[in-house]
Amino acid sequence: MNQAVNYKEYAEQLDTQLRKGFLVYCVLLICSRGDVYSSDIIKKLYAASLVVVEGTIYPLLSRLQRDGMLSHSWKESPQGPPRKYYRLTADGKMVLDELRKTNRQLQLTLNSIERHTDG
Numbered sequence: 001m002n003q004a005v006n007y008k009e010y011a012e013q014l015d016t017q018l019r020k021g022f023l024v025y026c027v028l029l030i031c032s033r034g035d036v037y038s039s040d041i042i043k044k045l046y047a048a049s050l051v052v053v054e055g056t057i058y059p060l061l062s063r064l065q066r067d068g069m070l071s072h073s074w075k076e077s078p079q080g081p082p083r084k085y086y087r088l089t090a091d092g093k094m095v096l097d098e099l100r101k102t103n104r105q106l107q108l109t110l111n112s113i114e115r116h117t118d119g
Contacts, residue, residue: 019050025103026050027060028088028096031070035085061086069095 023045030036030044038054038061045052064070069092074082088096 023050023052023056023060024064025096025099027057027064028069028092028099031086032088032093032096035073035075035087037083037085041086064092068092 026045026048027041030041036044038057041061042052042054042057045057061070065072065086068089070086071089072084072086075085077083
């Protein structure tokens with residue numbers, strides 16, 4: 001690699017790319033368990049050590065809805081105005097099933113490479 005490359009910045013860029021795809025997978029997993037409020041999605045991600053801010057999650061939820069992966073419904077809230085709850089659509093379930101397969105295969109591949117790599 002070129003000596004002028006900032007290794008930390010390079011690794012951070014790769015990390016950002018990996019997290020984007022991983023975040024979609026995690027959101028689909030969370031929404032596959034039934035209706036879920038956006039703040040609860042953030043809490044579940046945080047509980048799993050994946051820190052996400054509202055400025056990231058809301059555009060993602062909108063995109064997943066626009067792409068047909070999620071649907072929503074409004075439910076009354078005792079704390080104020082109605083809340084928007086998300087759920088996986090049939091198409092979202094099919095995509096999640098494929099992502100599960102891909103994730104398992106990637107994990108097997110990674111484990112194999114790590115076992116057979118010196119250093």
